[in-house]
Amino acid sequence: MARDHGDGLAAIAGRIGVVGSVALNLVALVIYLRGHFFSSVGTVVEKRPSKKEELAVVAPSCGKPSVLSDSMISLDHGDPTMFETFWRGPIGKSAMLVIPGWQTMSYFSDVGNLCWFLEPGLEREVRRLHRLIGNAAVEGYHVLVGTGSMQLFQSALYALAPPIADSPISVVSHTPFYSSYPSVTDFLDSRLYRWAGDANTFDGDNYIEVVCSPNNPDGAIRETILKSKTGKAIHDLAYYWPQYTPITQMLAHDIMLFTVSKCTGHAGTRIGWALVKDKQVAQKMNKFMELNTIGVSKDAQLRAAKILGAVADGYEFQLTIPSGGDVNLLFHYARRQMAHRWRALRAAVAVSGIFSLPGEVGGFCTFTKDMVIANPAFAWLRCEKEEVEDLESFLREHKIITRSGTKFGVDRKVVRISMVDTDEAFNIFVDRLATMK
Amino acid sequence: MARDHGDGLAAIAGRIGVVGSVALNLVALVIYLRGHFFSSVGTVVEKRPSKKEELAVVAPSCGKPSVLSDSMISLDHGDPTMFETFWRGPIGKSAMLVIPGWQTMSYFSDVGNLCWFLEPGLEREVRRLHRLIGNAAVEGYHVLVGTGSMQLFQSALYALAPPIADSPISVVSHTPFYSSYPSVTDFLDSRLYRWAGDANTFDGDNYIEVVCSPNNPDGAIRETILKSKTGKAIHDLAYYWPQYTPITQMLAHDIMLFTVSKCTGHAGTRIGWALVKDKQVAQKMNKFMELNTIGVSKDAQLRAAKILGAVADGYEFQLTIPSGGDVNLLFHYARRQMAHRWRALRAAVAVSGIFSLPGEVGGFCTFTKDMVIANPAFAWLRCEKEEVEDLESFLREHKIITRSGTKFGVDRKVVRISMVDTDEAFNIFVDRLATMK
Numbered sequence: 001m002a003r004d005h006g007d008g009l010a011a012i013a014g015r016i017g018v019v020g021s022v023a024l025n026l027v028a029l030v031i032y033l034r035g036h037f038f039s040s041v042g043t044v045v046e047k048r049p050s051k052k053e054e055l056a057v058v059a060p061s062c063g064k065p066s067v068l069s070d071s072m073i074s075l076d077h078g079d080p081t082m083f084e085t086f087w088r089g090p091i092g093k094s095a096m097l098v099i100p101g102w103q104t105m106s107y108f109s110d111v112g113n114l115c116w117f118l119e120p121g122l123e124r125e126v127r128r129l130h131r132l133i134g135n136a137a138v139e140g141y142h143v144l145v146g147t148g149s150m151q152l153f154q155s156a157l158y159a160l161a162p163p164i165a166d167s168p169i170s171v172v173s174h175t176p177f178y179s180s181y182p183s184v185t186d187f188l189d190s191r192l193y194r195w196a197g198d199a200n201t202f203d204g205d206n207y208i209e210v211v212c213s214p215n216n217p218d219g220a221i222r223e224t225i226l227k228s229k230t231g232k233a234i235h236d237l238a239y240y241w242p243q244y245t246p247i248t249q250m251l252a253h254d255i256m257l258f259t260v261s262k263c264t265g266h267a268g269t270r271i272g273w274a275l276v277k278d279k280q281v282a283q284k285m286n287k288f289m290e291l292n293t294i295g296v297s298k299d300a301q302l303r304a305a306k307i308l309g310a311v312a313d314g315y316e317f318q319l320t321i322p323s324g325g326d327v328n329l330l331f332h333y334a335r336r337q338m339a340h341r342w343r344a345l346r347a348a349v350a351v352s353g354i355f356s357l358p359g360e361v362g363g364f365c366t367f368t369k370d371m372v373i374a375n376p377a378f379a380w381l382r383c384e385k386e387e388v389e390d391l392e393s394f395l396r397e398h399k400i401i402t403r404s405g406t407k408f409g410v411d412r413k414v415v416r417i418s419m420v421d422t423d424e425a426f427n428i429f430v431d432r433l434a435t436m437k
Numbered sequence: 438m439a440r441d442h443g444d445g446l447a448a449i450a451g452r453i454g455v456v457g458s459v460a461l462n463l464v465a466l467v468i469y470l471r472g473h474f475f476s477s478v479g480t481v482v483e484k485r486p487s488k489k490e491e492l493a494v495v496a497p498s499c500g501k502p503s504v505l506s507d508s509m510i511s512l513d514h515g516d517p518t519m520f521e522t523f524w525r526g527p528i529g530k531s532a533m534l535v536i537p538g539w540q541t542m543s544y545f546s547d548v549g550n551l552c553w554f555l556e557p558g559l560e561r562e563v564r565r566l567h568r569l570i571g572n573a574a575v576e577g578y579h580v581l582v583g584t585g586s587m588q589l590f591q592s593a594l595y596a597l598a599p600p601i602a603d604s605p606i607s608v609v610s611h612t613p614f615y616s617s618y619p620s621v622t623d624f625l626d627s628r629l630y631r632w633a634g635d636a637n638t639f640d641g642d643n644y645i646e647v648v649c650s651p652n653n654p655d656g657a658i659r660e661t662i663l664k665s666k667t668g669k670a671i672h673d674l675a676y677y678w679p680q681y682t683p684i685t686q687m688l689a690h691d692i693m694l695f696t697v698s699k700c701t702g703h704a705g706t707r708i709g710w711a712l713v714k715d716k717q718v719a720q721k722m723n724k725f726m727e728l729n730t731i732g733v734s735k736d737a738q739l740r741a742a743k744i745l746g747a748v749a750d751g752y753e754f755q756l757t758i759p760s761g762g763d764v765n766l767l768f769h770y771a772r773r774q775m776a777h778r779w780r781a782l783r784a785a786v787a788v789s790g791i792f793s794l795p796g797e798v799g800g801f802c803t804f805t806k807d808m809v810i811a812n813p814a815f816a817w818l819r820c821e822k823e824e825v826e827d828l829e830s831f832l833r834e835h836k837i838i839t840r841s842g843t844k845f846g847v848d849r850k851v852v853r854i855s856m857v858d859t860d861e862a863f864n865i866f867v868d869r870l871a872t873m874k
Contacts, residue, residue, distance in 0.1 A: 060536075060739055061556050063543025079544050087539035094538075099497075099740060101532025101747065102524035104705040106500025107516050107698075119498050147584050147730040154729070158625065180728075187728045188595065191626040261544075268541040268735035291617075291624045292591070292729070293584040297737035298705035302497055303536060310538065
């Protein structure tokens with residue numbers, strides 16, 4: 001998943017961000033001077049801020065700065081900025097959110113719900129979308145909301161770990177595993193749970209197995225590989241959406257994690273959700289959320305509800321433009337874009353001749369009702385050239401920042417590369433890749 | 438602080454929320470039926486959702502349900518719904534937030550900033566507000582954003598704890614201390630830090646002392662009481678705003694925590710911030726935020742920026758209505774409301790005759806430039822009647838839910854009561870209190 005963070009993130013970000021930062025600082029300076037000029041408290045200044053000034057105050061950031069053909073290209077994180085084009089289309093209007101100043105002030109959203117801070121509107125849209133896509137069961141499940149799905153991952157570890165134990169429960173996952181699982185499990189050095197590495201080499205009956213399917217980083221379809229009756233599982237289904245993989249069945253695992261980030265591309269909204277079968281587990285996950293952040297931002301939840309609602313509306317009301325097309329059908333639009341990118345990447349790999357990718361896999365998608373090839377959100381690129389021992393370093397010399405296989409529990413000849421960045425960054429990446437010999 | 442959670446939260450919430458929940462369920466049912474009616478995927482339904490239906494989809498929750506004179510009144514949490522009246526006033530219009538569907542999709546806000554997920558607009562408004570109020574130094578400080586200030590509290594524990602140590606560092610605070618400090622410190626049973634109780638009885642040179650000033654629960658002005666050169670401090674200044682206490686000096690501690698929740702009343706937005714002097718500490722706190730939630734919702738940050746901006750605009754542009762008054766001056770308005778409530782509470786306590794409150798304290802406020810009495814966000818109520826040994830239970834028999842002194846490290850004859858709930862809940866509370874003999 002692109003819901004990632006690396007050790008050198010600030011450093012890398014700093015390097016590619018100098019231009020953007022200078023621009024932002026200039027804006028800040030202008031606004032500071034304006035504020036300074038009018039800031040004499042006690043003096044009556046009749047001037048109201050103009051519409052333009054009001055807008056300036058809430059102008060959002062624009063994410064990473066644009067890239068040029070000779071820029072450093074960061075494909076380390078799966079920043080899903082590819083989706084922005086879709087949301088700038090006609091559907092964008094129905095996805096606009098308005099929040100009056102007096103709204104959503106209370107901590108509480110629904111005092112009668114197990115998850116008392118979950119906005120009822122978001123719960124409705126989550127259930128509606130799953131019913132529409134058919135990727136996960138919602139009947140009989142509790143819906144929990146998190147600040148991204150990785151917070152819910154931590155809440156699941158907290159809920160599944162035995163409260164009193166001689167030693168922490170082992171958390172394992174089949175290699176290659178998402179690079180954040182080890183660091184997020186271990187950063188607080190908890191006595192409740194600890195990272196124990198590759199599930200294939202784990203020996204024991206008490207464990208939490210994390211299953212990411214389609215798998216980050218390699219896109220593989222996964223199931224639990226450990227089979228003890230006392231073992232627990234967390235299913236991270238961030239990528240189980242039709243743009244990445246055929247929806248082949250309605251999953252109904254004990255704990256299933258999803259995120260708006262990878263579903264619609266709104267990573268900055270930081271909303272994830274969990275579908276949880278067991279009430280006691282759900283209650284304990286919720287307790288984690290209370291202690292960790294006293295719930296989840298309502299504004300972010302309303303945003304997510306609006307976005308998910310617009311996606312479902314696009315399908316349910318078939319909001320196509322007169323000329324037809326998929327301009328309001330998120331999963332069809334995004335699948336087409338992803339398929340286009342994968343073709344471009346495979347062509348570049350063929351031209352270069354020194355790389356390899358996992359083989360194509362496909363299946364019948366019960367949502368789109370056709371046979372499709374999977375388009376993973378990451379390329380899991382291996383270098384077949386003997387001299388290149390450290391592919392991350394090799395690509396960095398070509399000004400492409402990727403994430404080494406070592407962070408996923410495997411070797412240095414393979415890297416993970418985001419396939420969901422902007423068109424410009426992606427195009428520069430494949431152009432450069434094709435020239436490598 | 439009202440940024441709280443108790444063990445029986447879901448249970449209590451359930452009890453007081455039955456009416457609200459039924460109402461919400463009816464709404465959900467209607468919307469579900471509507472969705473069901475139009476949900477035949479594949480069938481072309483020409484109807485677009487009407488404006489009304491679109492609004493229904495994102496209708497926000499309305500927090501806790503209304504209360505009647507015989508209702509159970511929950512003043513356990515400091516849910517700052519008192520402020521809603523202010524934001525429904527003329528200033529509300531300028532505090533309205535609009536977010537187009539395509540905005541804030543990236544994980545990144547400012548790649549050149551140490552806190553790369555901090556919206557530049559929020560940082561500007563935070564610095565602007567502190568300059569306006571004069572309660573905390575911002576020059577030379579790093580600004581970090583959190584999902585509420587308790588997440589930043591945890592990030593500070595992570596940053597200040599020695600990474601390699603034989604035993605966890607002790608976290609202490611002067612009694613009575615905020616009831617969440619022990620549970621939030623210990624819930625993951627970290628080997629990095631552990632709760633060690635009252636700072637007054639702590640013996641040692643290595644510790645993290647948490648100083649809450651004005652103090653939750655009793656409103657006292659606090660400083661560190663331990664003086665070792667190797668000890669660390671976290672200053673929780675959630676209530677250091679003019680409506681609660683005179684601003685007597687511009688504080689400049691190493692780590693200072695604030696929250697929108699207690700400043701403007703927007704608890705549901707879940708935005709807190711830290712002012713941090715040391716760059717390495719700020720970097721490590723930021724690392725915690727990356728690992729815990731991969732940053733903070735941009736939508737929530739934009740909301741907070743808009744709200745804080747409206748507050749500062751209210752003062753800088755003196756947005757008063759023609760007849761004058763404080764209708765656009767948050768701190769003046771809220772101070773007047775708080776003072777009114779405190780007078781009502783003290784009168785009820787005098788009429789009853791069985792309770793006592795901490796004595797009034799005051800001082801010269803450098804922001805409002807007058808002598809003022811403090812109006813703490815919580816009443817720290819003690820029962821002087823011998824037969825009443827457990828005040829929380831006693832008040833619960835009168836259908837008033839409060840938080841026992843035992844959760845703050847002291848005895849059962851005292852409770853903490855929120856002073857920032859709705860007018861209706863507060864009025865019922867003081868009426869009942871006056872009748873207790």
